[in-house]
Amino acid sequence: MKIERIETFPLFHRLEEPYGDANGYKQYRTCYLIRIITDTGIDGWGECIDWLPSLHVGFTNRIIPYLLGKQAGCRLPLVRTVKKWHQRAASAVSMALTEIAAKAANCSVCELWGGSYRRQIPVYASFQSYSDHQQWISSSLLHTEAMLKKGFKQIKVKIGGKSFEEDAAHIKALQHACGDSVSIILDANQSYDAATALLWERYFSQWTNILWLEEPVPLDHIQDNALLRSRLSVPLAGGENIKGAKQFVPLLSQRGFDIIQPDVMHVNGIDEFRDCLQLARHFGVRVSPHAYDGALSRLYALFSQACLPPWSKMEHNQIEPLEWDVMDNPFTDLVPLQPANGTIDIPTGTGIGTEINMDLINHYTWDGSAY
Secondary structure (H helix, E strand, O other), rough: OEEEEEEEEEEEEEEEEEEOOOEHHHHEEEEEEEEEEEEEOOEEEEOOOOHHHHHHHHHHHHHHHHHHHOEEEOHHHHHHHHHHHOOOHHHHHHHHHHHHHHHHHHOHHHHHOOOOOOEEEEEEOOOOOOEEOOOOOHHHHHHHHHHOOOOOOOEEEEEOOHHHHHHHHHHHHHHHHHOOEEEEEEEEEOOOOHHEEEEEEEEHOOOOOOEEEEEOOOOOOHHHHHHHHHHHOEEEEEOOOOOHHHHHHHHHOOOOEEEEOEEEOOOOOOOHHHHHHHHHHHHEEEEOEEOOOOOHHHHHHHHHHHOOOOOOOHHHHOOOOOEOOHHHOOHHHHHOOOOHHHHHEEOOOOOOOOOOOOHHHHHHEEEOOOO
């Protein structure tokens, strides 16, 4: 079964109103999909994200010519070569070849991996809390309220992009509006030093509904992360930009995190992603994948969580929640799956078990212009 053809779909959407986090405001959302077709007619879809011009040139001039004619079943060596040229492109190739393997075996991705432990995964609503107008706190509260009415029971909001006092006012207002019935994650995007991060403990000691504090300080400040983990009364989480299991080892061995958060599109392929999840289990650490940037990559994160053993005997068959982007992003609907009451059902059909929305692809295809 050889790779006969590869189609590419660069997608672009300019936001009507910018939103963001401690890293700044997003003006647009992008997505790059690929479809690998074999000489037997079996196909598979993959996804990555980066600057569209560089991705398109890389696939067109180097990655596609290399892959054509290769055996589709040789996923690991093919992905290993592609990652030398572009790590995120390797993730897309890995997804597509994984789906092809599942379809060739006439089974689902979960069955290909040995079967799932569960049929549903909890998800949390992920917000980009900041907007570029003075009433950003009111706007954030309205958006949060709308998502809670849709059944979300867990949410993630941003801190670290405003003064500590302004961020604290936002979270206190959120607590007042939501009450203890909603669990809250605070994500600082590595924007603090340890001393500033510790200021949050005056609130954490009073609040009982904080799920975790995410990336308060830079990841390479391992000692600071370990210090915060020992001093804060809430779990510490992070690792969305770490590229593989090996890079997680120092953080895990020095107990820098209670929860790690690998991202399918930021590691070296879906197999490396699953290695990160299993590594967390070996260290006795929880894992809640980061899955903000793409619908297809989020689907693979869902499959991976479904196939992951429980964190502890005390948790029985429970699993950690997965991130769900609830901001203005049409590419969320590329895969027609929506959560209900804070959980999502795992597709069970052959391959990824669902179809990609081609109408959406045709509507948002990037025209090649500068952005």
